[in-house]
Amino acid sequence: MALSKLENLYRQMILDHAMHPHHYGFLKAASHKLELRNPTCGDVLNVQVILKNNKVAQVAFSGSGCTISQASASMMTDEVLGKTPQQIEKMVTTFSKMVTGNPPQNYEEILGDASVLEGVAKFPARIKCATLAWKAIYQALANDQQESTVGFMRHDQ
Amino acid sequence: MVKKMSEYRADFPILNQTVNDEPLVYLDNAATAQKPRAVVQAITNYYYHDNANVHRGVHTLAERATQEFEAVRDKVAKFINAPSREEIVYTKGTTEGLNWVAASYGSTHVKAGDEIVISYLEHHSNLVPWQQLAKKTGAILKYIDLLPDGELDLTSARRQITDKTAIVSLTQASNVLGVVNPIKKIAALAHQHGAIMVVDGAQSTPHFKVDVQAMDADFYAFSGHKLMAPTGIGVLWGKSELLADMPPLEFGGEMIDWVQLQKTTFKAAPWKFEGGTQNIAGVIGLGAAIDYLSAIGMDRVQKHEQQLVNYLLPALLEIPGVTVYGPHDPAKHSGVISFNLAGLHPHDVATALDMEGVAVRAGHHCAQPLMEWLKVAATARASLYLYNNLADAQKLVEAIKATKEFFNHGTI
Structure with missing residues (x-):
C-alpha cells in the first residue's frame, strides 16, 4: 500500500526524537534566544543558547509542531552542542541543501544523525517543517541582543 | 434530460489521475475547486476567438469581448439574486472585496469609538481588514462568541451589537467548522442598531443557493475559484445607495468619466471601482462556472x-x-x-x-x-x-x- 512510502520520511530515529525530544525546555541564562514562527502552519519554535568561549555550551528548544519539525529540532540541539557559530552556519546551509535534494558530498559528516532527515527531500511540502529549527538557531546566534526576538520565515525558505 | 449527480464527475479531467500511485481523491475544495471542461473551454474560446480589451474599442472583437464581459454581470446578479446588475463589482476575490468595503466604505463611515463586530469564526480576510480599519479610525473591534459546538452564539451577538456598532461582518459558512450562520437574523439585529451587514460568501456561494435580498445583507463578497471559475476573479455585491456613496480605491484607466489637468470625475458604480484592464478571461470563466452550477441547480x-x-x-x-x-x-x-x-x-x-x-x-x-x-x-x-x-x-x-x-x- 502507498503508506509504505512514508517509511522514507518517518524513520524510527525520527519518530523517537519526536516522541522524546532532546533538550526540550528553557534555559535561564540564555545568551541568545529567538522565537520563529512558520506562518504556513502556525507552528512556533523557541530556541535558546548559552554560548561560552564562542561555542554552544547549552541549547534548548520548546514549542509545538509536527513530527518532522519536532524531530528536526531535537536532532539540531544534539548536533550543535560544542560547535562554533561559524560551524553551525555551515550546518544550517548543509541541512537546507540536503532537504531540498542537493546535499553536498560530506553532508553526513557535517550533520551527524540529523542527516537521517534527508528523506524530507521527497516531500517538498514538509521542507519548512524540517528547516524551522535550523533557521531558528541560525537567526538566534546572529541576534546579539539578550532580549528574545521574533524571527521570520520567508516564503522561499 | 437532467444528468445524475454521479455523471458530473466526468466533466473534471483532473480528477482522473493517480497521485502517489493511488487514485486521486480531492477533498480540498474549501481551498479551491477543480474546473470543469466547460469553464476551461469558455476561457480557451475567448482567447482563440474574442480576445480584446473591453469598453474601449470600436472594432468587432472589442465589442464582442465587452458584451461577454458585461453579460456575466447579469448572470452573477441572477445567481445571487441581486436587484441590479450595476451592483455587481468585479474583484480578484473575496479578500479584495472585503478589503474594499473596509477601506472605502469603512474609512468614510467609521469614526473613533464606533464598533465593528465580527466573530471567532472568521477567516483572516474577514478579520485583518477590520482590525486595520479599527486601528486607523480608533474604532473598536468586537467578537461574537461561539457556542461549545462552534455555532454562532446569538445571545453573544445581541450583547455585542449595540447602537455604537457601525459594521457587522460575518462569514455565511465557516471554512473550518462547517457551520452556516443565520445571516438574516444577524442582519436584522445590525439594522435595528443602524449598522450595516457585510457577508463573506467565500464558502457558501459555491455550495448552496444564495439570495442577498432574502438575507438582507448590505455587502456580499465571494470568490470565483471556489465555485470552479479561475483564480483571480471574484465579486463584491453592494446595495446601490452604498456603492454610489463609496470612493473608488484604484484610479486610472477605465474608471474615469472625464479627466482634466487638476480634477477628474469618475464613472458610476460598478465601473468606478474597476480601474485598469480587468481579468476579462476570468470573468468569462466565472460566467461559464455559474452556467454550469445553474444547469445542475x-x-x-x-x-x-x-x-x-x-x-x-x-x-x-x-x-x-x-x-x-x-x-x-x-x-x-x-x-x-x-x-x-x-x-x-x-x-x-x-x-x-x-x-x-x-x-x-x-x-x-x-x-x-x-x-x-x-x-x-x-x-x-x-x-x-x-x-x-x-x-x-x-x-x-x-x-x-x-x-x-x-x-x-x-x-x-
Missing part, C-alpha cells in the same frame, strides 16, 4: 453534499481517537469537516493521507483566532464538492484508519 448541489456529510461525519466520529470540530449533528454541518487524530500533528496526517492519494488541507486555515478558540495549533480538513462521491468519503475513512495504524504501530 444549487439545491441539488447542496443535497448531494449533505448526503455525503450524512455518511462521512458519523463515520469519522466512530473512529477511536478522531476529534471532529464543529457540530456533530450532520444536519448542522456543511461539507467542510475539520478533524484531528489523537497524538498526531495534522501535517503528519495530511502527508500520510497524500500517500494514499487523498488531498486534504492541514494547518490553521487562515483562522488563527478560531484555532485559539478551539485550543488547537492546527487541524486537518476535508472539504467536499459536487463531484465527490461516496467512494471518496469511504476512501478518506479508510486512509485515516491506515494512518492511525501506521503511526501507532511504528511499522518501520
Whole structure:
C-alpha cells in the first residue's frame, strides 16, 4: 500500500526524537534566544543558547509542531552542542541543501544523525517543517541582543 | 434530460489521475475547486476567438469581448439574486472585496469609538481588514462568541451589537467548522442598531443557493475559484445607495468619466471601482462556472453534499481517537469537516493521507483566532464538492484508519 512510502520520511530515529525530544525546555541564562514562527502552519519554535568561549555550551528548544519539525529540532540541539557559530552556519546551509535534494558530498559528516532527515527531500511540502529549527538557531546566534526576538520565515525558505 | 449527480464527475479531467500511485481523491475544495471542461473551454474560446480589451474599442472583437464581459454581470446578479446588475463589482476575490468595503466604505463611515463586530469564526480576510480599519479610525473591534459546538452564539451577538456598532461582518459558512450562520437574523439585529451587514460568501456561494435580498445583507463578497471559475476573479455585491456613496480605491484607466489637468470625475458604480484592464478571461470563466452550477441547480448541489456529510461525519466520529470540530449533528454541518487524530500533528496526517492519494488541507486555515478558540495549533480538513462521491468519503475513512495504524504501530 502507498503508506509504505512514508517509511522514507518517518524513520524510527525520527519518530523517537519526536516522541522524546532532546533538550526540550528553557534555559535561564540564555545568551541568545529567538522565537520563529512558520506562518504556513502556525507552528512556533523557541530556541535558546548559552554560548561560552564562542561555542554552544547549552541549547534548548520548546514549542509545538509536527513530527518532522519536532524531530528536526531535537536532532539540531544534539548536533550543535560544542560547535562554533561559524560551524553551525555551515550546518544550517548543509541541512537546507540536503532537504531540498542537493546535499553536498560530506553532508553526513557535517550533520551527524540529523542527516537521517534527508528523506524530507521527497516531500517538498514538509521542507519548512524540517528547516524551522535550523533557521531558528541560525537567526538566534546572529541576534546579539539578550532580549528574545521574533524571527521570520520567508516564503522561499 | 437532467444528468445524475454521479455523471458530473466526468466533466473534471483532473480528477482522473493517480497521485502517489493511488487514485486521486480531492477533498480540498474549501481551498479551491477543480474546473470543469466547460469553464476551461469558455476561457480557451475567448482567447482563440474574442480576445480584446473591453469598453474601449470600436472594432468587432472589442465589442464582442465587452458584451461577454458585461453579460456575466447579469448572470452573477441572477445567481445571487441581486436587484441590479450595476451592483455587481468585479474583484480578484473575496479578500479584495472585503478589503474594499473596509477601506472605502469603512474609512468614510467609521469614526473613533464606533464598533465593528465580527466573530471567532472568521477567516483572516474577514478579520485583518477590520482590525486595520479599527486601528486607523480608533474604532473598536468586537467578537461574537461561539457556542461549545462552534455555532454562532446569538445571545453573544445581541450583547455585542449595540447602537455604537457601525459594521457587522460575518462569514455565511465557516471554512473550518462547517457551520452556516443565520445571516438574516444577524442582519436584522445590525439594522435595528443602524449598522450595516457585510457577508463573506467565500464558502457558501459555491455550495448552496444564495439570495442577498432574502438575507438582507448590505455587502456580499465571494470568490470565483471556489465555485470552479479561475483564480483571480471574484465579486463584491453592494446595495446601490452604498456603492454610489463609496470612493473608488484604484484610479486610472477605465474608471474615469472625464479627466482634466487638476480634477477628474469618475464613472458610476460598478465601473468606478474597476480601474485598469480587468481579468476579462476570468470573468468569462466565472460566467461559464455559474452556467454550469445553474444547469445542475444549487439545491441539488447542496443535497448531494449533505448526503455525503450524512455518511462521512458519523463515520469519522466512530473512529477511536478522531476529534471532529464543529457540530456533530450532520444536519448542522456543511461539507467542510475539520478533524484531528489523537497524538498526531495534522501535517503528519495530511502527508500520510497524500500517500494514499487523498488531498486534504492541514494547518490553521487562515483562522488563527478560531484555532485559539478551539485550543488547537492546527487541524486537518476535508472539504467536499459536487463531484465527490461516496467512494471518496469511504476512501478518506479508510486512509485515516491506515494512518492511525501506521503511526501507532511504528511499522518501520
